[in-house]
Amino acid sequence: MTPVTDLELPLQRERARTIFQKGAPGRRAFLCPELDVPRIGSDELLPERFRRGEPPRLSEVSEPEIVRHYVGLSKRNFDLDSGFYPLGSCTMKHNPRLHERAAALPGHSRLHPLQDPERAQGALELMWNLQEALTEISGLPHVSLQPSAGSHGELAGVLLTRAFHEDRREGGRVPNKVLTPDTAHGTNPATVTMAGLEVVKVATDEHGGVDIEDLRAKADADVACLMLTNPNTLGLFDPNIVEIAEIVHGVGATLYYDGANLNAVMGLSRPGDMGFDIVHFNLHKSFTQPHGGGGPGSGPIAVSDRVAPFLPVPTVSRGENGSFDLDYGRGQVGSKSIGRLRGFQGNYGCFVRAYAYICSLGGDGLKDASETAVLNANYLLARLKEAGVAEYLPLAYGELCMHEFVLSGGPMKKELKIKTLDLAKRLLDFGFHPPTVYFPLLVEEALMVEPTETETRETLDAFAEAIAQILREAATDGPEVAQNAPYTTPVRRLDEVAAAKHPLIRQVL
Amino acid sequence: MSRYTAITDADLDAMLEAIGVASTQELFDRQIPQAVRLGRPLALPDGRGEQEVYEHLRELASRNTSAEDELSFLGAGMYDHYVPALIDMLTERSEFLTPYTPYQPEISQGGLQVMFEYQTAISELTALPVANASVYEGPSAVAAAGYLAKLHNSRRRFVVSAGLHPHSIETLRTYAHGYGMEVVEVPLREGVTDPGAWAQAIDADTSAAIFAQPNVYGAVEDAAALSEATKAVGNPVVIAQVDPITLGILAPPGECGVDVAVGEGQPLGNRLDFGGPSFGFFAAREEYLRRMPGRIAGETTDVDGRRGFVLTLQTREQHIRREKATSNICTAQALNALGGVVYLTWLGRRGIVELGELLLARTHYARETLSALDGIEPLHSQPVIREFAVRLDANVAAVKRRCAAEGVNPGVDLQKLTGREEDRGGLLVAITEQRSRADIDRLVDVLGAAVAAEREMVLA
Numbered sequence: 001m002t003p004v005t006d007l008e009l010p011l012q013r014e015r016a017r018t019i020f021q022k023g024a025p026g027r028r029a030f031l032c033p034e035l036d037v038p039r040i041g042s043d044e045l046l047p048e049r050f051r052r053g054e055p056p057r058l059s060e061v062s063e064p065e066i067v068r069h070y071v072g073l074s075k076r077n078f079d080l081d082s083g084f085y086p087l088g089s090c091t092m093k094h095n096p097r098l099h100e101r102a103a104a105l106p107g108h109s110r111l112h113p114l115q116d117p118e119r120a121q122g123a124l125e126l127m128w129n130l131q132e133a134l135t136e137i138s139g140l141p142h143v144s145l146q147p148s149a150g151s152h153g154e155l156a157g158v159l160l161t162r163a164f165h166e167d168r169r170e171g172g173r174v175p176n177k178v179l180t181p182d183t184a185h186g187t188n189p190a191t192v193t194m195a196g197l198e199v200v201k202v203a204t205d206e207h208g209g210v211d212i213e214d215l216r217a218k219a220d221a222d223v224a225c226l227m228l229t230n231p232n233t234l235g236l237f238d239p240n241i242v243e244i245a246e247i248v249h250g251v252g253a254t255l256y257y258d259g260a261n262l263n264a265v266m267g268l269s270r271p272g273d274m275g276f277d278i279v280h281f282n283l284h285k286s287f288t289q290p291h292g293g294g295g296p297g298s299g300p301i302a303v304s305d306r307v308a309p310f311l312p313v314p315t316v317s318r319g320e321n322g323s324f325d326l327d328y329g330r331g332q333v334g335s336k337s338i339g340r341l342r343g344f345q346g347n348y349g350c351f352v353r354a355y356a357y358i359c360s361l362g363g364d365g366l367k368d369a370s371e372t373a374v375l376n377a378n379y380l381l382a383r384l385k386e387a388g389v390a391e392y393l394p395l396a397y398g399e400l401c402m403h404e405f406v407l408s409g410g411p412m413k414k415e416l417k418i419k420t421l422d423l424a425k426r427l428l429d430f431g432f433h434p435p436t437v438y439f440p441l442l443v444e445e446a447l448m449v450e451p452t453e454t455e456t457r458e459t460l461d462a463f464a465e466a467i468a469q470i471l472r473e474a475a476t477d478g479p480e481v482a483q484n485a486p487y488t489t490p491v492r493r494l495d496e497v498a499a500a501k502h503p504l505i506r507q508v509l
Numbered sequence: 510m511s512r513y514t515a516i517t518d519a520d521l522d523a524m525l526e527a528i529g530v531a532s533t534q535e536l537f538d539r540q541i542p543q544a545v546r547l548g549r550p551l552a553l554p555d556g557r558g559e560q561e562v563y564e565h566l567r568e569l570a571s572r573n574t575s576a577e578d579e580l581s582f583l584g585a586g587m588y589d590h591y592v593p594a595l596i597d598m599l600t601e602r603s604e605f606l607t608p609y610t611p612y613q614p615e616i617s618q619g620g621l622q623v624m625f626e627y628q629t630a631i632s633e634l635t636a637l638p639v640a641n642a643s644v645y646e647g648p649s650a651v652a653a654a655g656y657l658a659k660l661h662n663s664r665r666r667f668v669v670s671a672g673l674h675p676h677s678i679e680t681l682r683t684y685a686h687g688y689g690m691e692v693v694e695v696p697l698r699e700g701v702t703d704p705g706a707w708a709q710a711i712d713a714d715t716s717a718a719i720f721a722q723p724n725v726y727g728a729v730e731d732a733a734a735l736s737e738a739t740k741a742v743g744n745p746v747v748i749a750q751v752d753p754i755t756l757g758i759l760a761p762p763g764e765c766g767v768d769v770a771v772g773e774g775q776p777l778g779n780r781l782d783f784g785g786p787s788f789g790f791f792a793a794r795e796e797y798l799r800r801m802p803g804r805i806a807g808e809t810t811d812v813d814g815r816r817g818f819v820l821t822l823q824t825r826e827q828h829i830r831r832e833k834a835t836s837n838i839c840t841a842q843a844l845n846a847l848g849g850v851v852y853l854t855w856l857g858r859r860g861i862v863e864l865g866e867l868l869l870a871r872t873h874y875a876r877e878t879l880s881a882l883d884g885i886e887p888l889h890s891q892p893v894i895r896e897f898a899v900r901l902d903a904n905v906a907a908v909k910r911r912c913a914a915e916g917v918n919p920g921v922d923l924q925k926l927t928g929r930e931e932d933r934g935g936l937l938v939a940i941t942e943q944r945s946r947a948d949i950d951r952l953v954d955v956l957g958a959a960v961a962a963e964r965e966m967v968l969a
Contacts (some may be wrong), residue, residue, distance in 0.1 A: 016618070016816040018626050019854055030593075030860035032867055036946040037874035042866060045873050046892050050729050052760050056633040058858045066854055067595055070847075073623060074604035078616035081603035090609050094513045098559050100601060103782075107570025112583040113784030114921050115574060116909065122572030123783050136552055148645035148785065151827070151839040159687050190827035190837035194656065195687040199832040237540045267551045268537060274545045292844030293620040294610035294804060295643070296786030312683070339683035343586055343648040343676040343773065344784030356566055360512050362556030368511035371533050375516065378536055379524040386527065400528075400540060428616055436612075439828070456515040457524060484812075489615040491817040496614075499809035499821040503798065505639060506629040 016491075019069050020507040023061035057509050076490045077293070078433055084459050086380075088404045088436035088448025089185070089233060091263045091285035093369075096360070099288070099353035108352050113344035117325045123348065124324035127316045130300075130355045137262075137366065138279050139272025140302035144311045146346040150260060151187040153280025153299030154227070156312055158195040159338045160278055160303065161225040161254045163310040167336060168252075175224040175253065181210055183233045183440040185258060197224060204442060208397030209238040212247075219251045229258040230274065231265070231402035233440045233448070235377065245275025254278060254307065262286040263452070264374055264403035267367025277304045283347075287354035298350035309336040314345060372453035373403040380451050380460045381405050387468035392416060396443040403452075409445030416471060417479035420445040423470055425493065426485035430466040512556060576781065579913070580948055584896045584939025585725065585921040586647060586674055587775045587784065590754065591943050593855050596778045596848050605847055610804070610840060614819045615811075620843060621818035624806035627850040634756045634853070635770040636763030637792040642804040643846040644838060647773025648677040650789030651719060651750050652684035653802045653836060654769045657793075658717035658746040659688055660800050660835060666691045667717050668710045668745075670702040670735075672724025675927045677750055681719070690716065700728040700889020700898075708738045715739075717746040717769075722762065723755060725927070726898040727872075727937065728891035736766025746797075753777050753790065755894045757861035758869060762792075769793045778852025779845050788842035788849060799825060802836030804843075864942060868895040872940045875949045879938070882953065884960040888923075888935055896939045898923060903963035905936055911959035919956045 061069070078085075085092035103109060111123055131143040147153040158178065165174045177200045178192040189199040200218055203211040210228070219226075226248045231237045238244065248255045257271040257279035263286045271279040283289045283298040291297075303311060317327035326345065329337045361369060378400055384390060384407075392412035395405060409420035418426075424434035424447075436448040451460055473481050486492060516524070521533075530536055537546070557565070576589040583589070599605060604619060611617030611624075624642040631640035644650045655667055667685060669678055671694050682692050695706045702720055711718055718739040723729045736747045749767045754776040762770035775787035793801060799822065807821030827834040856864060876897045880887045888898035901908055905922045912919045923935030940949065 016622070018622065018629065019850075020626065020629055028857050028860060029855045030857060030864075032860060032863040033942050033945070035867060035870055037870050037949075040870065040873065042869065045869050046729065046758060046894070049733075050731070050760055050892065052756065052758055053764075055757060055858050055862045056630075056636075056761070058630065058633060058856065058861060059854050060857050060859070061854060063595065063855070066851065067598075070599050070623070070851060071602070073619035074599070074602045075619065076617075076622070077604040077608055077619035078613070079604045080607035080609075085609070087609055087612070092609060095607050096513065096559075098563060100606075102563060102566035102570075104597075105567060105570040106575045106577040107573040108566075108575075109780040109782055110575040110577050110589065111573045111783040112576060112581060112589065112781050112918075113587055114583050114585055114926070115783075115918075116913075119574040119913070120783065122569035125572070126566075126569050133553055139547075148649065149838075149840050151837045152645060152649070155684075155687070155837060159683065162687065186827040186829070186831045186834070187837050187839050189832035190830070190834040193832045193834070194684075194837050196689045239540075239542055242542065242544055265541070268547055269541050269545050270547055273547065290606045290844075291609045292842075293605055293608045293617075293623075293847070294843035295788075295840035296842050296845055297840050298786070338686070340676060340679040341649065341683055342646055342680055342785075343674070347785040348783035349780070349786050352566065356562055358553065359562045359565060360556055360559070363551030363553035365511035365556040366551060366553070368514065371537075372511075372514045372516055374536050375521070375524060375528075375533050378528045378530075382524075382527040382529070400530075400536060402540060424613070425615070428613065433616070434613060454513045454515070457520045486615050490618050491615055491811040491815050492813055494614050494811045494817045494819050495809045496819050496821070499807040499819050500824070503805075503821055504808040505625070505798075505805055505821065506632045507626065509629075509633075 018507045019059045020509060022065060022069060023059045025060055027060045027062050029061065029063040029066055083431050083433065084455060084463055085433040086435050086449045086451045087433060088450040089260055091450060091452055093288050093452040094454035095288055095290040099356045102356050103349050103352040121324055124316050126355055127351055128318055128324055130351050131316060133358045134281060134300055134302055137266055138302040139270030140279060140304055142308040142311060143300055143302045144315055145300045145351060146312045146341050147299040147301060148342055148347055149297035150280055150282045150299045151191060152341060153301045154187055154191040155194060156301050156341055157256050157278040157280055158191050158197065160307050160310045162195060163336065163338050164254060164307055165224055175222045177222045178224055179218060179226040182442050184227060184229065185233065185260060188227045188258060208234045208236045209240055210244055212240055212243060215244065215247055219247050221251060223251055223253045225254045225256050227256040227258060229261050231261045234397050234406045235401040235404040236398055237402055241274045260285060261403065264370055266370040267363060268370055277307050283350050283354040287357050289350045289353045296347055296350060298347040310338050312339065312341050313337045369453045376451045376453055376455055376460060377401050377403050377405055380449065380464060383461060383464035384467060387464050389467050389471060392471055393447060404448060404450035406440065406443050407447045408443050409447055413445050416474040418474045418482040420447050422482040426470045426482040427466060428486040429488045432463055432466060579916050579918050580951060581918040582920045582938045582952060583918055585926055585937050586676065586773055587781055588939055588941050589781060589943055590776050590941045592778055592780060596851050599851055600844055600848055605844060611820060614817065618817060621806045623847050623850060625808065625818050627846045628806060630850050630853045631790045631792050634753055635792040636761035637770055638795050639798045640790065640792040641801050642806055642841040644789040644791050644803050645842060646785055646787050646789045648674065648680040650771035650791055651677040652681045654748045654771045655681055655685060655717055656688060656836065657769060657797060657800050659690060661746060662716055664714050664716035666693060666714045667719060668693050668695060668715050670720035671696050672702055672726060672730065673719060673721045673750060674725045700726050700891045701730050702735060704734060704738060707735060711739055711742045711745065713743040715743060715745040717748050719748040721750045723752060723894055726888060727893040727896035728889055729894065732765035740766065755865060758865035759894065769797060774845065774849045777849040779848050786842060786845055788845035800835050802838045804841040867942055868940060871949065872897060875938060875940050878953050882957040884964050896937060898935055898937050900934045901936055901960050903960045905934060907963050908959045911962060912955050915955045917952055917955040919952060
């Protein structure tokens, strides 16, 4: 790989100037509509003591400058439309443009959230249909679309659990412990703390599932809930799920399903049938709402009958005459509601996209999507083995996987002197987004790969070959090539330690 | 093969052989216990082609009355401001629309620099030195700020002004119940937070005192006085939910003694979208930086000395700190925040002031003109910037129905929004730059006639 030449440097520096370092006093893009009402001494309308002295130091730039600047920045991003993005746990499947077109229709995009329900029937029907579809997919009968993201859905779920126990305590103490496996997403324990409960870790057994003995030992009357991802973050479906549910329900606790990995099981197995009480969906993962460079997301929840009275408000209801309304808890669902989790009804724009996806695929299509996701993951795993990668990057647990798998870079680090981070950085030069690295924590030098169902066999082959080539390169040319990678990206490795030590988080003006 | 997949029969054969299984079915049979297999097709309608799905979604959209279909004065947290075309163009670009969180900074400099610029813009707007890369939206940002205060001083109570948006109060209550805190509400007097009651409510157990600027009734609060009164007892955290579009002309929270300023970012270049997605902004004084929730982009250099940006201070966050994290939040609202910073750049330093002055003048005109009518009086006489409250001497729902028949949506039914008995008859009217004087005059005619007709009917 060619190192960056000096010739490129001025351009690189130019591109890294922020919008606040561009423009000139007097330039503008916005032309304010004319003042068409009587001019009144503005002090009379807003007294001096409430007024801002100096205007905020926003840029002064022309519209063409804005366009050049942000289009220029966009070219310094890798994105799903440009290449393979096997980021484990993130389900980077194709984002159909139909969804963007539909969501941009003024009837959806310029609909005010406080429009009278009788004049927002199309939106409420869409939300109702989405609720119904999520009910069927999860096997749990009641849905709230309100949470804004997976982590927000988790918070809703833990608060629901808490409300459920508080309602049943009858003077006794409320259980305050939430069990989370050591493979859990970081949001699980963080959510538990935010909801005022205490995290207790459950061990993982030698097959990568929940350690049943450890669970049995820790499941007592103080346990409020077990939060589980199934398939878990190792990409493995827990074969003991029925027994796990029995143990958890046996002590009166609820079972929470982190839906991050739902893409493995749509139409094949349902959290409700596994015994879960609460599930959150990530519409931005399983249902392909675009990730937007880190948001927006949407994290609806579905719950069992016994948890339904505590659902956040409002929910969408359907009257006997077939019209739709927003229900603030007058009915059974939400009657003991935990309350609101945010403003208005949730991320409707995301609902439009997820609903469009469900309409496009239908029940069979969703099942096919999950089957293909699992097929692609296992194929990629097999190809990596074939290419001799397994010697350095063995599968952490088991033989097969669901929609994703986790490799351990331990042997690679030992034998070839390159870390998982180095492999990831070198992959950038091959035009691939690297898999998730260093998660789950219990796998040494973890590399978590989720190819998704929308990739072709050729892409999977090319990715396997790239990994094999990087390992060969390390064996023949030495580890330095990977250790110093990347070479072809807009910037090379960045000093994250310095960034955290002396935080510079805004343009100095 | 279903939509968006690409595995042909030939592919399938080759893939199964490579894996060493006879069928895709076998992959599931060997991994998922039979007891929890669905064993039947999902009871969902069959998949449809792109054209049919589009038609269906268009039909649903056609049964919504959007701000394009009527003369709308709805506000109360989200507003029909003009969204410039260049925002659509930029947010639809693949490079901004389709990546994930910038975990690999070398190939995410565009998104990271946008976050850095966004943080700068929010800092400038609020006059507070540190801002994060955004949170979900407005009301949950208030609750997140409350959690920051709890982590900061471990006290047990929040004092909130009744002028805070009801969705913010309700969201704060939901969260506060979780992390074990009490919420005490201070009433308004003459449209703004009652200063006496406010000072009285704050004591040594107060973790944070929270108000809105302007408040949900449109009134401009004396933010500096509220902050000062708060600081007088035990120095709790002063949190303000501010309307960003007013900050071109209104004294910014950082100059009014506010410690943490949060708010709903939708007015800044984001669509209404029936309530979301939008973004919440979160800015604070330096001392709260390491307790902030969410993503933060920071500047650094690469191995060749080039300027670059990374996600920083990640030791606050859930994926590192797990149960000890400062928040469970995982994503920002990066795409919506991009809309926000592009909008602020488009307005520019002078534009944000001009827009503020225009809203101020038109809103004043609308309030004066409406209040001159029989049966309509202002709910308070405090200064207002782009929203104000009036009281109708008539049933609000009935009046709204009459206006709807004329193609006018006169505003939000206040009592329905706040649930407060004293707000009965209240109507909250929002004015954006998209509502001209002619539009306001039309509102005056239609609303005036509707109120008169309702009063007449009651008298008859």
